[in-house]
Amino acid sequence: MHVIETDKLTKRFGNFTAVDRISFRVESGEIFGFLGANGAGKTTAMRMLCGLSVPTSGKATVAGYDVYKKSEQIKKHIGYMSQKFSLYADLKVWENIRLFGGIYGLSEKRLADKTDELLHTLNLENERNALVGSLPLGWKQKLAFSVAIIHEPAIVFLDEPTGGVDPVTRRQFWELIYDASARGITVFATTHYMDEAEYCNRVSIMVDGRIEALDKPSVLKETYHAENMNEVFRSLAKKATRGE
Amino acid sequence: MNPFVSFTRKEFYHIFRDVRTMAILLIIPVILIILFGYAISTEIKSSPLAVLDYSRDEVTNRLTEQLQAGEYFTVYRTVDSYEEVETLFRQGKIRLAVVFPAQFSSTGQPAVQILADATDPNEATALLQYATAIISTSGVAGGNLSAEAGRPGVVPTANLLYNPQMKGAYNFVPGVMGLILILICSMMTSVGIVKEKESGTMEILLVSPLKPVYIILAKATPYLLLSMINIATILLLSRFLLDVPVAGSMILLVSISILYALVSLCLGLLISTVADTQQAAMLISGMALMLPVMLLSGMIFPVENMPWILRVLSAIVPAKWYIIAVKDVMIKGLGIEAILNEIGVMLCMILFLIAVSVKRFKTRL
Amino acid sequence: MKILLYLLEKECKQIKRDRFLPKVIFIIPVLQLAILPFAANFEIRNINISIVDNDHSVYSQRLTEKIRSSGYFKLSDISLNYEDGLASIENDKSDILIEIPVNFEKDLGKEGEARVLIAANAINGTKGGLGSSYLSGIIQDFNSELGYGFSQAAGGIASKYLYNPRLNYKNYMVPGIMVFLLTLIGGFLSALNIVSEKEKGTIEQINVTPLSKSLFLLSKLIPFWIIGFILLTIGIFIAWLLYGLIPVGSFGVIYLFAAIYLIAFTGFGLAISSISSNQQQAMFTAFFFIIIFALMSGLFTPISSMPEWAQWLTLFNPLRYFIDVMRMVYLKGSLLSDLSVHFFVICLFAIFFNVLAVIGYRKSN
Numbered sequence: 025m026h027v028i029e030t031d032k033l034t035k036r037f038g039n040f041t042a043v044d045r046i047s048f049r050v051e052s053g054e055i056f057g058f059l060g061a062n063g064a065g066k067t068t069a070m071r072m073l074c075g076l077s078v079p080t081s082g083k084a085t086v087a088g089y090d091v092y093k094k095s096e097q098i099k100k101h102i103g104y105m106s107q108k109f110s111l112y113a114d115l116k117v118w119e120n121i122r123l124f125g126g127i128y129g130l131s132e133k134r135l136a137d138k139t140d141e142l143l144h145t146l147n148l149e150n151e152r153n154a155l156v157g158s159l160p161l162g163w164k165q166k167l168a169f170s171v172a173i174i175h176e177p178a179i180v181f182l183d184e185p186t187g188g189v190d191p192v193t194r195r196q197f198w199e200l201i202y203d204a205s206a207r208g209i210t211v212f213a214t215t216h217y218m219d220e221a222e223y224c225n226r227v228s229i230m231v232d233g234r235i236e237a238l239d240k241p242s243v244l245k246e247t248y249h250a251e252n253m254n255e256v257f258r259s260l261a262k263k264a265t266r267g268e
Numbered sequence: 269m270n271p272f273v274s275f276t277r278k279e280f281y282h283i284f285r286d287v288r289t290m291a292i293l294l295i296i297p298v299i300l301i302i303l304f305g306y307a308i309s310t311e312i313k314s315s316p317l318a319v320l321d322y323s324r325d326e327v328t329n330r331l332t333e334q335l336q337a338g339e340y341f342t343v344y345r346t347v348d349s350y351e352e353v354e355t356l357f358r359q360g361k362i363r364l365a366v367v368f369p370a371q372f373s374s375t376g377q378p379a380v381q382i383l384a385d386a387t388d389p390n391e392a393t394a395l396l397q398y399a400t401a402i403i404s405t406s407g408v409a410g411g412n413l414s415a416e417a418g419r420p421g422v423v424p425t426a427n428l429l430y431n432p433q434m435k436g437a438y439n440f441v442p443g444v445m446g447l448i449l450i451l452i453c454s455m456m457t458s459v460g461i462v463k464e465k466e467s468g469t470m471e472i473l474l475v476s477p478l479k480p481v482y483i484i485l486a487k488a489t490p491y492l493l494l495s496m497i498n499i500a501t502i503l504l505l506s507r508f509l510l511d512v513p514v515a516g517s518m519i520l521l522v523s524i525s526i527l528y529a530l531v532s533l534c535l536g537l538l539i540s541t542v543a544d545t546q547q548a549a550m551l552i553s554g555m556a557l558m559l560p561v562m563l564l565s566g567m568i569f570p571v572e573n574m575p576w577i578l579r580v581l582s583a584i585v586p587a588k589w590y591i592i593a594v595k596d597v598m599i600k601g602l603g604i605e606a607i608l609n610e611i612g613v614m615l616c617m618i619l620f621l622i623a624v625s626v627k628r629f630k631t632r633l
Numbered sequence: 634m635k636i637l638l639y640l641l642e643k644e645c646k647q648i649k650r651d652r653f654l655p656k657v658i659f660i661i662p663v664l665q666l667a668i669l670p671f672a673a674n675f676e677i678r679n680i681n682i683s684i685v686d687n688d689h690s691v692y693s694q695r696l697t698e699k700i701r702s703s704g705y706f707k708l709s710d711i712s713l714n715y716e717d718g719l720a721s722i723e724n725d726k727s728d729i730l731i732e733i734p735v736n737f738e739k740d741l742g743k744e745g746e747a748r749v750l751i752a753a754n755a756i757n758g759t760k761g762g763l764g765s766s767y768l769s770g771i772i773q774d775f776n777s778e779l780g781y782g783f784s785q786a787a788g789g790i791a792s793k794y795l796y797n798p799r800l801n802y803k804n805y806m807v808p809g810i811m812v813f814l815l816t817l818i819g820g821f822l823s824a825l826n827i828v829s830e831k832e833k834g835t836i837e838q839i840n841v842t843p844l845s846k847s848l849f850l851l852s853k854l855i856p857f858w859i860i861g862f863i864l865l866t867i868g869i870f871i872a873w874l875l876y877g878l879i880p881v882g883s884f885g886v887i888y889l890f891a892a893i894y895l896i897a898f899t900g901f902g903l904a905i906s907s908i909s910s911n912q913q914q915a916m917f918t919a920f921f922f923i924i925i926f927a928l929m930s931g932l933f934t935p936i937s938s939m940p941e942w943a944q945w946l947t948l949f950n951p952l953r954y955f956i957d958v959m960r961m962v963y964l965k966g967s968l969l970s971d972l973s974v975h976f977f978v979i980c981l982f983a984i985f986f987n988v989l990a991v992i993g994y995r996k997s998n
Contacts, residue, residue, distance in 0.1 A: 074841050076997050095997060096843055104841035108834040114650050115643060126639030127842045292917045299925060307943035308934050315937055359971040360961055379791040387964045389800035391935055396792050397770050459913050546912045547825050548653045555661055563672040575671050
């Protein structure tokens with residue numbers, strides 16, 4: 025079954041077409057890399073799938089629900105981590121976990137267990153009572169990811185999850201992603217880092233609002249006669265006419 | 269291009285792109301002038317009145333008619349009991365009640381009773397005076413009048429200087445100018461700077477080769493321009509809508525406005541060095557600047573009646589000095605020699621504010 | 634409903650942790666209630682008067698003495714002629730002058746009529762107007778002492794001030810200022826709340842959850858509602874402490890109205906917050922409406938003095954109704970049954986603004 029399915033999905037802002045008739049499918053349990061240069065339309069596309077933005081035209085379903093009519097249903101089955109850190113900086117670590125767990129309807133008992141488990145996995149036991157705003161960026165990102173999947177959603181959307189983080193933390197972050205994937209959560213992530221693209225089961229590459237390529241990293245490398253994903257990306261991104 | 273110019277241009281884009289805020293800033297002076305000019309006054313107009321008439325004869329009917337005839341009262345209802353009067357007062361339906369006792373016309377005793385709702389003391393005082401005047405000059409009075417009663421006695425002729433129509437425009441136009449300049453120069457500037465602090469872009473600017481003083485200047489320029497547009501709007505409205513022309517020198521008026529705008533900018537700057545969040549900046553400028561300007565500058569309420577502490581306090585409100593200067597130049601048509609004092613005070617304020625904010629600005633970085 | 638508890642927990646902690654908010658919530662009402670009633674005072678005392686006495690007779694001196702001892706006027710100087718008096722007004726030494734003509738006493742005795750001239754500096758319309766009306770009142774007294782006009786001997790006119798017998802202007806202002814406070818704090822804080830989550834980006838994380846709009850808004854509304862109640866209680870306490878003011882009517886009525894009014898006005902703030910894209914915009918939008926609401930509410934100047942179109946506009950002003958209610962309950966002891974129209978209208982506002990907030994808040998764009 026396909027957890028995400030789009031057909032000519034489009035978003036226009038005035039005369040500007042941010043996302044131009046993209047069609048693709050994401051399999052259940054997959055780690056799907058959503059690549060593209062700055063301004064290629066990745067975030068806009070993702071926001072449409074999350075129900076944060078209403079498409080201009082085209083079709084899409086997420087977890088079997090239509091993005092136009094059932095966006096509130098979709099929200100029950102997805103997690104989302106935005107590009108800009110968006111947990112509450114003025115709440116403590118455990119308070120953020122509690123809040124979002126509460127919103128997703130976890131029981132008090134389950135919430136307590138989940139909090140302990142999560143703090144343990146993230147190695148944040150000592151920071152339980154720290155204000156989130158005071159944590160280093162890498163820790164914040166890991167916390168944000170864990171909060172995004174606190175309700176064990178079918179799909180988690182990650183927008184530049186590792187932007188600005190050091191390589192070690194990035195590595196740890198991907199371990200969290202693999203864990204989630206192993207539990208059956210489909211991962212849909214945008215990224216800048218081409219080495220990260222190699223970790224994905226499949227990747228798509230967006231240029232100027234369109235998907236120019238979509239396949240397994242190994243296949244893409246073959247098609248474009250490239251050593252690594254970086255070269256693939258560069259040969260595609262050359263076509264871009266849009267500036268930043 | 270000159271970095272200063274390009275930076276100023278960026279600030280212009282920032283401000284003018286937010287159409288709604290711009291629109292509000294341009295409309296506020298117009299609305300204020302219209303409200304103060306046409307809607308708000310303390311003049312007493314027709315107030316509802318109840319008549320409780322135990323006599324019900326020709327004399328009391330005539331008095332009732334006379335009360336109704338003047339511009340100050342409309343007879344809301346003729347009632348039958350004190351209880352009814354009280355209910356009407358409690359429901360806020362009437363402001364005044366006139367009670368004619370039985371046999372009033374034949375004996376003139378006991379007295380006509382006028383009851384005033386003194387919730388608003390000024391209105392009550394005035395209404396009571398009007399009612400008394402209407403009844404006492406009506407030429408109708410029962411009973412044994414003294415021989416002199418028909419003669420009016422001392423008749424005052426009142427003459428209102430400077431402002432014969434008593435429109436109040438002479439008072440509020442300078443006040444509105446003082447308010448708008450504070451609003452734009454202090455509030456916008458402080459919030460604008462704190463916004464950059466909050467989002468972290470201020471640091472980027474501070475490490476740029478542009479000197480901090482230019483950054484501040486570039487930020488202030490659009491607001492200064494905007495406030496001058498508003499001053500122009502206000503002066504045009506007051507000239508053509510309210511018929512309040514500028515009696516003195518236009519150049520002098522504009523100069524003191526710029527001077528006052530600078531004071532306001534410095535205040536905004538100072539606030540931005542104190543506040544960490546936009547909310548804080550807004551609350552400080554709102555509570556510490558706007559309200560005092562509205563209250564202590566003599567715009568709505570006369571400063572002379574305030575207790576001495578407040579009068580002393582009002583001296584540190586820049587708007588007070590500006591408004592005095594504007595009144596002198598704009599309405600009395602006086603020259604610069606009359607407002608040297610005010611100019612001096614504002615200059616001192618600028619120096620003081622700059623000194624303090626520069627010190628704070630440096631220590632924070 | 635359990636979700637609401639989690640959300641409320643979050644809001645309360647955020648407010649508690651804010652460096653600024655708790656202070657503001659407590660300091661501002663105390664300060665404002667301590668200062669505003671003194672500043673917002675139309676009680677006019679100590680009007681500087683210049684008396685030009687050209688008659689130097691027994692009567693003219695008696696009138697002079699009567700003016701001096703009235704308590705309203707302070708003799709600034711005895712001018713020799715009208716021009717001197719005028720100069721004294723021009724220099725702001727005097728606010729008003731009265732000229733008693735030559736032959737004042739003679740005319741009064743012979744003709745039963747004598748004229749005096751009053752000239753008031755009307756730049757401040759209120760002061761000029763009230764000053765000359767006080768003066769007229771004194772002259773009327775003077776007349777009836779001498780037996781002119783509507784004589785005391787005939788029983789005359791007995792007047793009585795109800796509800797505020799000492800004509801204390803503060804009693805009138807304090808209940809109104811409490812409403813203004815609730816409006817300021819409730820309106821501004823709620824207006825900035827949601828939009829600040831937009832600026833920080835935290836609202837994204839909320840919007841992507843299945844949380845319903847009304848529940849989210851409710852979690853914003855309830856804390857401000859409670860803060861409003863605390864504020865009101867502090868206000869009532871300070872009114873008693875500083876001004877000895879205790880409502881004649883019931884606390885129940887006051888709190889009932891406050892409960893609905895707060896829902897209405899917080900809804901107003903949230904509606905603005907929902908449709909604004911940044912804090913600056915929200916702030917100026919809120920400011921725009923609040924300043925109009927305040928000026929058109931009858932808080933500072935009576936609604937009955939406004940022209941008809943403006944009076945009609947005040948019908949759409951939630952502030953007007955609650956200020957009315959507070960003054961009526963505080964001073965007149967009005968009952969709920971007297972205020973049924975007010976109650977109904979404030980309920981309508983509460984529904985209207987909150988529906989607007991829910992519609993205005995979009996989880997997606």
